[in-house]
Amino acid sequence: MSPSTRIANLYGREILDSRGNPTLAVTLVLESGAEASAAVPSGASTGANEAVELRDGDPARYGGKGVLQAIGRVEGPIASALQGHDVCDQAALDRAMIALDGTPNKARLGANAILGVSMAAARAASIVEGVPLYQQLGGEGACLLPMPSMNVLNGGKHADSGLDFQEFMIVPVGAPSFAEALRYGAETYAAIRSILHKRGLKTAVGDEGGFAPALENNEEACELIVAGVEAAGYRPGQDIAIALDPAASSFGRGGVYDLARAGQARLDRTAMLALYGRWIDAYPIVSIEDGFAEDDWQGFVEQTTAQGQRIQVMGDDITVTNPHFIQEAIDRKAMNAVLIKLNQIGTVTETVDAVNLCHKAGWGTMVSHRSGETNDDFIADFAVAVGAGQMKSGAPCRGERLAKYNRLLEIERMLGKRAFFTNPFTNPFAKA
Numbered sequence: 001m002s003p004s005t006r007i008a009n010l011y012g013r014e015i016l017d018s019r020g021n022p023t024l025a026v027t028l029v030l031e032s033g034a035e036a037s038a039a040v041p042s043g044a045s046t047g048a049n050e051a052v053e054l055r056d057g058d059p060a061r062y063g064g065k066g067v068l069q070a071i072g073r074v075e076g077p078i079a080s081a082l083q084g085h086d087v088c089d090q091a092a093l094d095r096a097m098i099a100l101d102g103t104p105n106k107a108r109l110g111a112n113a114i115l116g117v118s119m120a121a122a123r124a125a126s127i128v129e130g131v132p133l134y135q136q137l138g139g140e141g142a143c144l145l146p147m148p149s150m151n152v153l154n155g156g157k158h159a160d161s162g163l164d165f166q167e168f169m170i171v172p173v174g175a176p177s178f179a180e181a182l183r184y185g186a187e188t189y190a191a192i193r194s195i196l197h198k199r200g201l202k203t204a205v206g207d208e209g210g211f212a213p214a215l216e217n218n219e220e221a222c223e224l225i226v227a228g229v230e231a232a233g234y235r236p237g238q239d240i241a242i243a244l245d246p247a248a249s250s251f252g253r254g255g256v257y258d259l260a261r262a263g264q265a266r267l268d269r270t271a272m273l274a275l276y277g278r279w280i281d282a283y284p285i286v287s288i289e290d291g292f293a294e295d296d297w298q299g300f301v302e303q304t305t306a307q308g309q310r311i312q313v314m315g316d317d318i319t320v321t322n323p324h325f326i327q328e329a330i331d332r333k334a335m336n337a338v339l340i341k342l343n344q345i346g347t348v349t350e351t352v353d354a355v356n357l358c359h360k361a362g363w364g365t366m367v368s369h370r371s372g373e374t375n376d377d378f379i380a381d382f383a384v385a386v387g388a389g390q391m392k393s394g395a396p397c398r399g400e401r402l403a404k405y406n407r408l409l410e411i412e413r414m415l416g417k418r419a420f421f422t423n424p425f426t427n428p429f430a431k432a
């Protein structure tokens with residue numbers, strides 16, 4: 001090991017995320033003096049089994065949301081344990097932090113502290129090796145750009161739009177490249193803004209950059225998207241499809257779903273499944289994430305059986321990027337794709353393991369931002385590195401969302417002729 005790849009020190013900083021809440025940035029310094037930083041995101045609609053985000057709980061600072069303790073973990077026990085370690089051996093570093101933590105959910109050191117170090121290490125390694133981050137993590141073969149799902153209408157815990165469903169996304173399935181996909185998305189987003197404006201509805205945006213108008217019900221959101229796609233000159237379904245993240249854990253429990261926010265009824269599991277069935281018939285939907293709550297495995301299994309040939313049935317809160325729960329989902333045939341969030345599990349290595357487990361099962365993966373984000377664009381490189389095939393980073397609006405999309409434009413340029421972009425929904429999710 002050359003001395004220039006050895007870790008000298010770690011520093012933490014309390015910064016603000018896109019909601020104005022504190023989060024953690026970590027700087028890793030090598031013995032050579034070279035350094036790299038990373039910032040950790042934070043969710044609002046979190047799964048109960050996510051790795052623990054360490055917050056101070058001191059009501060005198062940021063309503064208890066400060067992260068000074070997490071910084072203490074980075075600069076104290078983690079720095080002591082990692083000093084002198086080879087930054088290029090990501091797996092060994094992550095294993096050392098997991099062992100030092102010693103809990104199943106990273107409660108002692110905090111997943112925010114551990115992930116900040118893990119991401120900063122990957123970045124430092126890419127600097128040492130002189131290769132872009134996607135290549136450092138994914139090797140020479142990493143050349144698949146992800147299909148973006150852009151969240152153009154925000155509801156649930158991300159906006160006070162009155163929509164029960166959290167995310168209504170557009171997926172430019174007919175685009176020939178990532179750059180064109182982003183253009184299709186931005187033009188459709190602009191068309192939706194014009195329609196809202198003409199109808200006298202608000203064009204203020206929610207946490208993920210999507211509009212948050214006071215619509216009558218969830219269905220109107222799908223109709224508005226189809227109108228926006230057409231107004232932008234695209235064909236619904238062929239050029240641009242729809243993906244949903246109802247985030248049903250926020251309005252469902254014990255197999256009962258309360259759609260009261262948009263003036264609809266309480267639905268049981270069977271009625272919920274029937275509602276999705278009607279929507280799949282009526283709208284060009286290719287993917288539904290968390291259509292059922294995290295405590296409703298049966299809902300996921302029934303949806304996969306009934307609709308899994310027509311759409312992507314994806315888990316988020318129920319799988320929490322944790323190989324243990326993903327394996328359970330595989331055993332139960334509970335879905336056919338998994339959402340991937342680094343901070344749900346807490347290290348780069350375990351996130352790569354989660355993706356590989358899904359791909360081995362023939363399942364799709366979508367790398368995801370969190371609703372509380374920073375300008376860190378790590379997930380763009382990560383999505384290319386693991387060949388995820390899909391990524392969501394909100395609307396084509398708000399700097400912290402665009403940081404990731406704009407980084408993908410840069411990666412596509414760097415890859416040049418080797419860049420590969422494809423519609424992940426052609427098979428087996430072919431739409432008539």
Ligand code: PGA
Nearest residue numbers: 043044045046247370371
């Ligand atoms: P979160 O939302 O970051 O607030 O959890 C994202 C999602 O549910 O996919």
Ligand code: ZN
Nearest residue numbers: 245247290316
């Ligand atoms: Zn989700």
